[in-house]
Amino acid sequence: MTAPEQAATDPRTDGRLEEVADGVFAYVQAGGGWCINNAGLVVSGGRTALIDTAATEARARRLREAVRTVSPTMPEYLVNTHFHGDHAFGNFVFPEALVIGHERTRSEMAAAGLHLTTLWPQVCWGDIELSLPTLTYRDGVTLHVGDTVVELIHPGPAHTTDDTVVWLPGQRVLFTGDIVMSGVTPFCAMGSVAESIAVIERLRSLGARTVVTGHGPVGGPEVFDESERYLRWVLQVARDGLAAGLTPLQAARGCELGEFARLVDSERLVPNLHRAYAELRGAPPGDPLDVGALFAEMVRFHGRPPTCRA
Numbered sequence: 022m023t024a025p026e027q028a029a030t031d032p033r034t035d036g037r038l039e040e041v042a043d044g045v046f047a048y049v050q051a052g053g054g055w056c057i058n059n060a061g062l063v064v065s066g067g068r069t070a071l072i073d074t075a076a077t078e079a080r081a082r083r084l085r086e087a088v089r090t091v092s093p094t095m096p097e098y099l100v101n102t103h104f105h106g107d108h109a110f111g112n113f114v115f116p117e118a119l120v121i122g123h124e125r126t127r128s129e130m131a132a133a134g135l136h137l138t139t140l141w142p143q144v145c146w147g148d149i150e151l152s153l154p155t156l157t158y159r160d161g162v163t164l165h166v167g168d169t170v171v172e173l174i175h176p177g178p179a180h181t182t183d184d185t186v187v188w189l190p191g192q193r194v195l196f197t198g199d200i201v202m203s204g205v206t207p208f209c210a211m212g213s214v215a216e217s218i219a220v221i222e223r224l225r226s227l228g229a230r231t232v233v234t235g236h237g238p239v240g241g242p243e244v245f246d247e248s249e250r251y252l253r254w255v256l257q258v259a260r261d262g263l264a265a266g267l268t269p270l271q272a273a274r275g276c277e278l279g280e281f282a283r284l285v286d287s288e289r290l291v292p293n294l295h296r297a298y299a300e301l302r303g304a305p306p307g308d309p310l311d312v313g314a315l316f317a318e319m320v321r322f323h324g325r326p327p328t329c330r331a
Contacts, residue, residue, distance in 0.1 A: 066167020074111030078147020081111025102198025125183035203237030213306035259297035
């Protein structure tokens with residue numbers, strides 16, 4: 022790895038705060054690939070709320086340092102958009118905060134534990150301590166952070182079955198978690214491909230001006246379009262593959278990525294097809310798939326393990 026490449030993926034240097042509205046910040050980590058997520062921050066009236074943390078202790082502590090540059094206090098609220106470790110492993114670095122999530126986020130996080138770390142044992146994860154949500158909700162709840170209204174919405178199964186989006190109606194800023202990604206391949210293996218399409222339509226109807234996705238650059242409502250096109254394409258590849266008697270891996274190998282070839286982590290096509298196959302056969306959203314087997318098939322499809330620079 023060259024010196025510039027090293028710097029681009031160094032957790033001490035690659036996270037940056039972007040002010041997307043008055044007192045509203047996106048914390049963007051460069052690259053946006055596996056475990057390189059975004060977070061968010063709302064600062065108003067001397068009060069602060071954080072949206073997601075980071076995958077490793079080093080990255081989470083870097084996020085904490087960034088918060089200090091724009092907020093007089095540490096966050097009193099910490100919202101997890103879903104249970105995956107790249108968005109929640111860093112919770113423990115913010116002990117002052119009340120951790121909030123969907124009711125399934127707490128149970129799924131407890132069940133998953135630190136399993137994510139076993140997929141990339143070469144990553145320096147740090148001394149992670151799981152910090153589960155202590156306040157949970159079912160459909161929606163509203164936080165008042167100073168003068169800013171922060172709506173937490175469970176839009177239905179999509180990326181996972183416990184997704185939360187964070188909507189700031191006054192600023193027209195939407196934090197989507199991993200339901201939508203920007204320049205990064207969507208990932209629905211633990212949720213639903215078909216329902217993701219429906220959820221994206223619901224999110225589009227909110228009328229957001231600024232969209233902070235779970236991974237990748239901050240964008241506008243156009244980010245919904247690319248994700249939706251990709252997911253509709255996955256469903257069609259799955260239908261064709263089933264009709265031809267192909268396995269998801271065979272279907273993935275036999276199709277052209279086309280416009281989606283430029284998306285980061287294209288190997289996610291394989292687990293996405295497994296989810297689509299399961300749905301087309303009648304399985305409910307989130308019906309468990311074998312994560313280890315999916316990871317092994319991504320390795321076979323990609324020719325090497327998926328790259329994680331966390």
